[in-house]
Every structure is written in structure tokens, then in C-alpha cells.
Amino acid sequence: MAYKNEEKRESLDHLQVPASLETFIAELPERYENGDINPEIENQIDKEWHTFRSGQKKTRFKKKMIAFSLSSTAAIFLLVGSVFVSPAMAEFASSIPYLSSLFKSKPLYEEVQEALDQENYEYGSLGMSISDKEISVRFEESEDYYKEVKPAVEDLITNILKARNNDAYKVRVFYDPDAGKLQELPNKSNEIEEQEKDFNRVTELTGEVLKEYGHPIEGIGVREGKIYIDYIPSTEKRIDEMKSDITNKLKQEGFTGYKIKLYLYNPEHVEREGRILPLFHTITEGLTAKAEYKVSGVGYTNKRERFYMVVRTTVSSKDSNRKEVVERIEQAIIDFLQTEEAQKVIQDDIYEIEIESKDKKVLKTIKN
DSSP states (O other): OBOOOOOOOBOSTTSOOOHHHHHHHHHHHHHHHHTOOOHHHHHHHHHHHHHHHHHHHHHTOOBOOSOOSSOHHHHHHHHHTGGGSOHHHHHHHHTSOHHHHHHTSOOHHHHHHHHHHHTTOOOSEEEEETTTTEEEEEEOSOHHHHHHHHHHHHHHHHHHHHHTTOOSOEEEEEEOTTTTSOOOOOOOOHHHHHHHHHHHHHHHHHHHHHHHTTOOSTTEEEETTEEEEEEEETTOSOHHHHHHHHHHHHHHTTOOOOEEEEEEEOHHHHHHHHHHHHHHHHHHHHHHHOGGGOEEEEEEEOSSSSEEEEEEESSOTTOTTHHHHHHHHHHHHHHHHTSHHHHHHHTTOOEEEEEEOTTSOEEEEEEO
8 A cells, every 4th residue: 555655754763851741750659569659649640731732733744752861660651551640641652653653672582581681590592483473492501490480480581571662472482402402423434525625625615716806705606417596786887707616616626517596686675685684574573573463473585675574474364353453563663754853764775565465365465
């Protein structure tokens, strides 16, 4: 669905926050814990919030909040625990685009890892699976230690998920004493060892030619009778000469019969990909994190004139609720991509996003 970039949203970085609102947030965690929130404060917040909203309408801008520049703990406590906040504050929290709230935050995996490390937990590995909607922590050293810390680790990760409005992922903390042990590899046959030596030498010789042409050697892959080469720009005009030089160099050492396949890239697309990937990661994490979106995964390709994404759902093209699910996904994406931060990233690039059913039918297309 095409849409117009009608109004750019501005952050509240230069917008004054009402004084009592700032005080309310700063004191919120402790005061609610003590049960001494004064209803008069909430009434005052309501009045100032509605005044604040009225001021917004006069400027004809749709404002959005990223942060109050206050304590991050208080801010999270306010937004996530808004079930007990006044109706005006709840309205304010709900006005923040969901995906935008994730855009400047750390990736989920990174946040969980830092939290575990900060508590000095001695775990073996941390895993995150989008397809399984799972965060997993494996312990492998001491079973007694595992049993001791398991409840705290589960609570730690569960609280992080709640703070990020992530209700789709589950937490699995488990013990596997054999996971960290090196498995004994069977002895390789002489034939396989010789083949590996040949492949390694073919890789070296191919790399020598690539260096002469000024290209990196990291993208070389060798299989029986085939050489795959990545990281060659589409602006390279000497493709045939380069292939010929590789073939001749291999023949000098007795390697014949290799077919060479080059995968070219557009330098402009690489720059575009570097800019837009953060948006892709935000959309992926945000849509897979909430059960209401019913998203199983998100993919992209950067080889077209457009940056193309596909959002894969778990609904069938024949499901009765497919329309409302698609509308929720569409609105979340549009709200995010129309923000000032996203528009700065997108610049003049064209994108296309398809929302797809589990039976591979396109349910909606979003374009700019």
C-alpha cells in the first residue's frame, strides 16, 4: 500500500516537560512500592498532560517521545508498569510508536547477555531463536550451581522481555554437562585429507590473482570442480581477464577442470544496505516479539532497485482473522517508517515490504 509522507514526527528533545510530570516519574518506583501515591498528583498530571496535548494540536505536529532524559529505570517502570498509572499517562505511553521504542535500544540478545554478565553468572552459552521464539541459557559446569541460579536467571530474562513488551518469546534455562566437551572426531581418510589440501591450494592461488586485481580474498569458496568468488563490484570491467588469469595460474600447478562463478555486488546497494539494516533488525525483533502480530520471521534482499523485505506470518490466506492481523502489522511498520529517525535513514531510497501468509500468498504490499 503506497502512502504519503504527510507529516514528519519530531522528538521531544527540545520540548519542555511539565515540572510535576518530571517529579512524578522520578519518584514513581519508590512511591508506588510504599503505596503512598497521592491522587492529587495524578489529577495534576492529568491536567498538565491535557494542556500539553492541546499545545501539540496547535503546532500541527505529531510529537513522539523517545526519552525524558530522566532515570532509565524510572522511565521503564513508567512505560511497562502503566497498568497502575493514571489514564492520561497511559494515553501518553500508548502514543509512542511500538517499533520506534526499540529502534534506539540495544538488540535483545545483547541486552540479555550484558545483564547475565553483570550478575557474573557462569553460564556455558546464550542462544536466541527467532523461529522458536526462545531465549535459552545453557549451564554445563556444576549442576548444584545451575539449580541455585536457575530461578534468578529466568526472572532476569523474563523481566527484560516484559520491559520490551515482548510477550511472544519464552525462556529456557537448562543444564547440559556434555555440551562443553570436545567430541572426538573420527580419523579422516587419506583421500579426504588430500582433497582438502588441494582445495586450500586452489584457494591460495585464486587469492593471489584477486590481489593483483585489487580485490579481497575473503570471499573465495572451493568445491570439487567449482570456485565461487564473492565481494567483486559490478563496476569491475576485467571479469573475463580475471577468470582467465585464475584458470592459467591453476593449470601451472596441475589444477584443471574448475569452473569459476563470480557474485557481483552494486557498491551503491552496499551503502544502502548498511543504512537500512538497522530498520530491518528493528522490524524483525519488534514484529516477532509480540504474539498479536503472528510473525514467524522477516527476510530481505538488497539486490533490486528497491530494498525489499518480506514479513512472514503464521496466518493462512484463508484464515478469517487474516485481515485484522495484516492491518496491525501494516500500521506498526508505517508508524515506524514515517518517524523522523527512520526517514533520515531511508533518505531517497525506495523500499517494498510484502506481508506474506504461511501458504506463501502476498496479503499486503507496503511501498514508499
